[in-house]
Amino acid sequence: MENVYILQPVLSDDYAVLHEEAVALIESAGAAYAGTLYAKIREINPATFIGEGKLAELNELLRGLDVTVLFNGELSPSQTVNLSEGLEGKKVIDRTTLILDIFALRAESSEGKLQVELAQLRYLYPRLKGKGGALSRLGGGIGTRGPGETQLETDRRHIRSRIRALEEKLDRTEQRRDLLTKRRKKDGVRTIALVGYTNTGKSTLLNVLTGADVFVKDALFATLDPTSRRLEIDGMEFLLVDTVGFLQDLPHHLIDAFRSTLESALHCDLALVVCDASGASETQYRTTMQTLEDLGFSAPILLVMNKIDKLADGAGLPRDAVCISAKTGAGLDTLRKKIFEMLRDRFVEAELFFPYAQSAKYGALRPLISERAIEYADDGMRVRAVIPIEHAEKFRSYIVR
Numbered sequence: 001m002e003n004v005y006i007l008q009p010v011l012s013d014d015y016a017v018l019h020e021e022a023v024a025l026i027e028s029a030g031a032a033y034a035g036t037l038y039a040k041i042r043e044i045n046p047a048t049f050i051g052e053g054k055l056a057e058l059n060e061l062l063r064g065l066d067v068t069v070l071f072n073g074e075l076s077p078s079q080t081v082n083l084s085e086g087l088e089g090k091k092v093i094d095r096t097t098l099i100l101d102i103f104a105l106r107a108e109s110s111e112g113k114l115q116v117e118l119a120q121l122r123y124l125y126p127r128l129k130g131k132g133g134a135l136s137r138l139g140g141g142i143g144t145r146g147p148g149e150t151q152l153e154t155d156r157r158h159i160r161s162r163i164r165a166l167e168e169k170l171d172r173t174e175q176r177r178d179l180l181t182k183r184r185k186k187d188g189v190r191t192i193a194l195v196g197y198t199n200t201g202k203s204t205l206l207n208v209l210t211g212a213d214v215f216v217k218d219a220l221f222a223t224l225d226p227t228s229r230r231l232e233i234d235g236m237e238f239l240l241v242d243t244v245g246f247l248q249d250l251p252h253h254l255i256d257a258f259r260s261t262l263e264s265a266l267h268c269d270l271a272l273v274v275c276d277a278s279g280a281s282e283t284q285y286r287t288t289m290q291t292l293e294d295l296g297f298s299a300p301i302l303l304v305m306n307k308i309d310k311l312a313d314g315a316g317l318p319r320d321a322v323c324i325s326a327k328t329g330a331g332l333d334t335l336r337k338k339i340f341e342m343l344r345d346r347f348v349e350a351e352l353f354f355p356y357a358q359s360a361k362y363g364a365l366r367p368l369i370s371e372r373a374i375e376y377a378d379d380g381m382r383v384r385a386v387i388p389i390e391h392a393e394k395f396r397s398y399i400v401r
């Protein structure tokens with residue numbers, strides 16, 4: 001297992017949270033945390049980010065050790081190379097590279113893999129300029145994941161054309177998905193998206209609500225590919241969509257790479273913003289809302305505070321939130337009720353009557369509604385159903401009540 005030593009710049013008050021996350025990121029990447037050196041930054045050294053004295057101190061500390069150095073921030077290409085040179089050639093990676101590594105590890109769908117590769121190449125591309133021998137040190141993050149080194153040694157033109165090919169391929173996938181989203185809209189299925197900070201329990205919640213078996217792990221970015229499952233509440237059918245988790249300082253081009261997959265989830269009728277009530281839920285909430293805003297999101301949201309089983313009491317939790325434990329099941333009934341209430345004004349409940357002569361007509365309209373009860377009378381079918389508001393017009397002549 002690879003050992004990773006953290007070089008933590010101290011620039012603002014939130015460095016402790018960022019540091020804690022870096023340790024979790026290292027473990028999520030399957031590597032081992034080997035220690036930390038904090039570097040107070042008064043002025044950023046353009047060549048190496050940290051000061052010369054700090055770099056010398058770090059070099060002394062790590063002399064003879066087989067470690068990779070994680071700079072817990074973003075480095076320019078030349079800073080990466082200069083730091084590596086100041087550390088006797090040790091591999092130096094930054095936070096983005098590490099996150100991309102985890103993404104590469106987790107991507108399962110072919111689209112997810114294409115998106116990760118695209119993000120990796122886009123990150124590397126400007127970093128390859130005229131770097132010659134230093135190039136291999138920039139390539140890849142932990143282990144040999146990511147675009148392999150041989151691939152990186154091919155020239156920039158090759159990478160440029162690979163980027164273009166990936167973009168085109170993803171465009172095509174996106175068009176196909178748009179079509180699916182449209183069809184779903186037409187079918188009147190309401191979509192509910194699970195969004196929020198990584199590791200807050202979104203996938204666990206999807207599993208308990210729908211009986212699915214989605215991968216859950218105490219790790220950052222356990223989910224990469226959006227997964228959707230049927231969710232039934234009170235006879236009404238919804239589609240519940242799980243999404244990639246967010247993280248503060250998640251680099252923008254990373255979000256860009258996942259924009260298309262996220263967008264399909266964000267075209268939802270309701271978003272459940274899941275926070276970990278036992279963690280830094282304010283940061284989680286702020287980051288999530290900021291990211292959603294960046295993505296141009298506008299659907300209604302419902303705040304869900306998860307993991308309340310880890311709290312002694314509910315003091316201090318936001319009053320407008322639904323408090324639950326996906327683990328013990330506490331609060332799930334309230335959550336279902338609340339979801340239903342928020343989406344209810346988008347439906348009408350009605351009693352319909354279709355004479356038997358019109359049963360073919362009913363057969364055609366039936367997929368648009370949620371049937372509650374059906375009764376076969378002498379003269380025709382009496383149906384009690386919930387109809388999405390946008391389809392109500394089509395049923396007008398059949399509505400009895």
Ligand SMILES: Nc1nc2c(ncn2[C@@H]2O[C@H](COP(=O)(O)OP(=O)(O)OP(=O)(O)O)[C@@H](O)[C@H]2O)c(=O)[nH]1
Nearest residue numbers: 198199200201202203204217221222223245326327
């Ligand atoms: N104690 C407790 N643990 C929970 C609860 N819900 C989820 N967990 C744990 O939290 C960890 C993360 O859960 P996931 O469901 O993978 O979280 P996620 O939000 O999907 O995470 P990403 O996919 O990484 O964004 C797992 O170890 C879960 O078992 C809960 O209500 N209580």
Ligand SMILES: [Mg+2]
Nearest residue numbers: 202203222223
């Ligand atoms: Mg997940």
